[in-house]
Amino acid sequence: xxxxxxxxxxxxxxxxxxxxxxxxxxxxxxxxxxxxxxxxxxxxxxxxxxxxxxxxxxxxxxxxxxxxxxxxxxxxxxxxxxxxxxxxxxxxxxx
Numbered sequence: 001x002x003x004x005x006x007x008x009x010x011x012x013x014x015x016x017x018x019x020x021x022x023x024x025x026x027x028x029x030x031x032x033x034x035x036x037x038x039x040x041x042x043x044x045x046x047x048x049x050x051x052x053x054x055x056x057x058x059x060x061x062x063x064x065x066x067x068x069x070x071x072x073x074x075x076x077x078x079x080x081x082x083x084x085x086x087x088x089x090x091x092x093x094x095x
Contacts, residue, residue, distance in 0.1 A: 019068040033075055041081055045060040056092040 047065050051057040057065075069077075069085045 015085055037072060037075040037077060039066050040075070041077065044072060044081050044084060048088055051088055051091055057088055058095045059093055059095055062088065062093055 045064060047061065049067075051061060065085065065088055069081065072081060
């Protein structure tokens with residue numbers, strides 16, 4: 001009986017340790033995703049400002065913006081950047 005109690009206590013401690021490690025890993029993953037999303041958002045805003053100011057976008061610029069936007073959107077990006085992308089896609093494309 002006492003052996004069962006010791007074994008049960010040990011298992012409970014192990015499960016809690018595993019759970020704590022998962023929680024820490026989940027928090028790190030969420031922080032990484034949030035950081036990448038913020039970097040993508042900043043890059044998309046800079047691209048928008050650059051191409052909007054010059055009045056046209058290059059093929060490579062549009063391709064890069066589309067890829068960055070796809071990743072940003074997958075990370076849960078909001079409609080503000082969607083509006084900027086729609087504006088960028090309406091710009092004249094030059095090679």
